[in-house]
Amino acid sequence: MQGTGETQPKAAAYVPTGRTVPTRAQDRASYDRDLVHSILDEGYLCHLGFVRDGAPVVLPTLYGRVGERLYVHGSTGSRPLRMTGQADPGLPVCLTVTHVDGLVLARSAFHHSVNYRSVVVHGVAHQVTDPEERRLALDALVDHVVPGRAADSRPANKKELAATAVIRLDLDEVSAKVRAGGASDEPEDMSLPYWAGVVPLRKGYDAPVAETDLAPGVGLPDYLAAPRPR
Amino acid sequence: MQGTGETQPKAAAYVPTGRTVPTRAQDRASYDRDLVHSILDEGYLCHLGFVRDGAPVVLPTLYGRVGERLYVHGSTGSRPLRMTGQADPGLPVCLTVTHVDGLVLARSAFHHSVNYRSVVVHGVAHQVTDPEERRLALDALVDHVVPGRAADSRPANKKELAATAVIRLDLDEVSAKVRAGGASDEPEDMSLPYWAGVVPLRKGYDAPVAETDLAPGVGLPDYLAAPRPR
Numbered sequence: 017m018q019g020t021g022e023t024q025p026k027a028a029a030y031v032p033t034g035r036t037v038p039t040r041a042q043d044r045a046s047y048d049r050d051l052v053h054s055i056l057d058e059g060y061l062c063h064l065g066f067v068r069d070g071a072p073v074v075l076p077t078l079y080g081r082v083g084e085r086l087y088v089h090g091s092t093g094s095r096p097l098r099m100t101g102q103a104d105p106g107l108p109v110c111l112t113v114t115h116v117d118g119l120v121l122a123r124s125a126f127h128h129s130v131n132y133r134s135v136v137v138h139g140v141a142h143q144v145t146d147p148e149e150r151r152l153a154l155d156a157l158v159d160h161v162v163p164g165r166a167a168d169s170r171p172a173n174k175k176e177l178a179a180t181a182v183i184r185l186d187l188d189e190v191s192a193k194v195r196a197g198g199a200s201d202e203p204e205d206m207s208l209p210y211w212a213g214v215v216p217l218r219k220g221y222d223a224p225v226a227e228t229d230l231a232p233g234v235g236l237p238d239y240l241a242a243p244r245p246r
Numbered sequence: 247m248q249g250t251g252e253t254q255p256k257a258a259a260y261v262p263t264g265r266t267v268p269t270r271a272q273d274r275a276s277y278d279r280d281l282v283h284s285i286l287d288e289g290y291l292c293h294l295g296f297v298r299d300g301a302p303v304v305l306p307t308l309y310g311r312v313g314e315r316l317y318v319h320g321s322t323g324s325r326p327l328r329m330t331g332q333a334d335p336g337l338p339v340c341l342t343v344t345h346v347d348g349l350v351l352a353r354s355a356f357h358h359s360v361n362y363r364s365v366v367v368h369g370v371a372h373q374v375t376d377p378e379e380r381r382l383a384l385d386a387l388v389d390h391v392v393p394g395r396a397a398d399s400r401p402a403n404k405k406e407l408a409a410t411a412v413i414r415l416d417l418d419e420v421s422a423k424v425r426a427g428g429a430s431d432e433p434e435d436m437s438l439p440y441w442a443g444v445v446p447l448r449k450g451y452d453a454p455v456a457e458t459d460l461a462p463g464v465g466l467p468d469y470l471a472a473p474r475p476r
Contacts, residue, residue: 035303040323061360063293063342065304072302073265074295076344076364093270112293114306119451121470125388125399126406130291134306158355162445169355169440176356198457206459210399211467213456215392218448221349226443227428229436237441240351 026084035138036191046192055135055192056081056113060160064088065110066096066141079111080156084187086111086137087144087153089180097143097181106140111185119215122199123208131196131214138189144182153182164239256314265368266421276422285365285422286311286343290390294318295340296326296371309341310386314417316341316367317374317383319410327373327411336370341415349445352429353438361425361444368419374412383412394469 029047030036038045046052062079065072075096080087088111090097100107113135120129144150155166172180199212224240260266260277268275276282292309295302305326310317318341320327330337343365350359374380385396402410429442454470 035298035301039325039328040321061344061346061362063295063304063306063344065293065295065302065340067297067300067302068265070297071265071338071368072295072297072304072340073368074293074302074304074340074342074366076293076342076362078360091270095269098269108301110295110302110304112304112306114291114293116291119391121392121395121399123400124402124406125384125396126402126410128388128391128395128399130308130391132291132306136304138301138303154355158358161349161358161360162351165351165358166355169351169358170353170435170438172354172356176354180356198455205400207461208400209461209464211456211464211470212460213454215454215470216452218450218452220448222446222448224443224445225428226441230442231437231439234439234441240441240445 030188030190032191033189036136036189038191038193041193044193044195046194047190048192051194052135052187052190052192053081055115055133056086057160058115059113062088062111062113064096065112066099066107068095068099078157078161079113080153080160082152082156086185086187087156087182088141088185089154089157089182092179092181094181097183100141100143100181100183106142107183109139109141109185111137116217117196118217120199121212121215123201123205123210123212127200127202129195129200132194134193136191136193137185137187139185141183141185144184149184150177150182153184154180162239168237168239260418260420262421263419266366266419268421268423271423274423274425276424277420278422281424282365282417282420282422283311285345285363286316287390288345289343292318292341292343294326295342296329296337298325298329308387308391309343310383310388310390312382312386316415316417317386317412318371318415319384319387319412322409322411324411327413330371330373330411330413336372337413339369339371339415341367346447347426348447350429351442351445353431353435353440353442357430357432359425359430361427362423364423366421366423367415367417369415371413371415374414379414380407380412383414384410392469398467398469
């Protein structure tokens with residue numbers, strides 16, 4: 017993939033490590049590359065964890081994927097991005113993306129659950145300084161929020177680029193976790209008088225609300241007429 | 247509040263600390279107790295961060311709120327819950343809850359954003375061993391997923407309780423962050439031929455899907471007829 021240093025075909029799965037093999041519910045874990053990509057590409061919000069003064073910090077932020085790299089951006093003054101710049105060897109992070117698909121109601125309180133798909137990425141984040149890679153990353157960030165949007169907005173100018181830090185996290189130590197299906201009640205609970213089943217989350221968007229001062233003749237773009245649910 | 251040790255009225259706001267005052271966009275930060283509670287009560291999924299072997303770990307998990315305490319549960323064999331038990335003085339954690347309300351499309355790529363409401367809680371998590379507090383916590387966890395559900399399912403039995411660890415995190419070092427409203431484009435960009443506005447996320451649930459083997463006469467409970475959007 018252009019500009020990302022990828023030249024060789026990738027294996028179908030990520031290699032499990034001590035950090036990516038769960039201590040329980042191992043049947044829900046997967047290292048399949050296509051599954052990981054599909055979960056990442058369906059989202060735009062991640063929770064980024066890092067260590068500050070020995071304590072964990074978890075912040076919500078946007079991300080974008082380009083090949084086997086994830087990008088996060090922010091103000092050059094924001095905390096994790098400054099920390100990445102200060103730490104020469106990079107900043108150890110954990111980036112997690114979670115989609116909830118449904119609520120699972122079992123007859124027993126114990127077996128209540130949610131159907132979800134998540135990806136957890138462990139690694140070391142590095143500041144991106146190459147202008148071309150930064151451009152690709154920023155486009156990917158906008159296109160994750162609304163596919164096709166990066167090409168239909170004013171690109172960042174020099175001042176904006178100077179105020180924006182971009183960090184990169186390679187997809188290397190990665191796992192997905194998926195819970196799907198109905199309630200898993202105990203055999204002896206099946207006749208209890210409680211409803212059981214799945215309540216699917218409604219996905220998608222409501223009608224876009226335009227700014228009141230759009231330039232004359234600017235209508236709703238095609239990519240917003242029916243944005244894909246996620 | 248019964249069983250949670252609360253006896254005194256609380257101040258209207260949490261006290262900001264070095265960790266809860268953001269380095270930028272401070273106008274989006276709030277320490278208002280009611281706002282924090284409302285954001286927490288609208289959700290059920292958090293991202294829990296902790297430090298393992300010096301590196302950050304961020305895992306999605308369910309939570310429940312009882313007064314000024316958050317509860318997280320899991321298998322006694324799961325990693326953070328085992329770590330909490332091992333660490334006598336408790337496990338430093340960061341618990342983050344985020345609701346995305348809309349996508350913000352600006353005329354400039356730089357000003358793209360999302361409308362969101364988030365709460366970040368810093369603190370030290372402790373194992374809960376008191377049986378009554380554990381019961382309250384487990385009820386709160388189920389009721390966060392579907393309000394009213396805890397009373398309408400079989401409570402955990404001894405074996406299930408023995409397999410379940412519950413950890414507590416006090417709401418003490420807490421901040422909320424809110425971004426709302428339309429696009430914030432630069433004055434010189436207002437006449438550009440790009441659509442700008444907000445795409446609201448659709449909230450709520452689709453029709454519940456019942457298990458096919460419900461006991462005779464068990465119908466959809468009232469609390470699932472129109473579950474509140476979140």
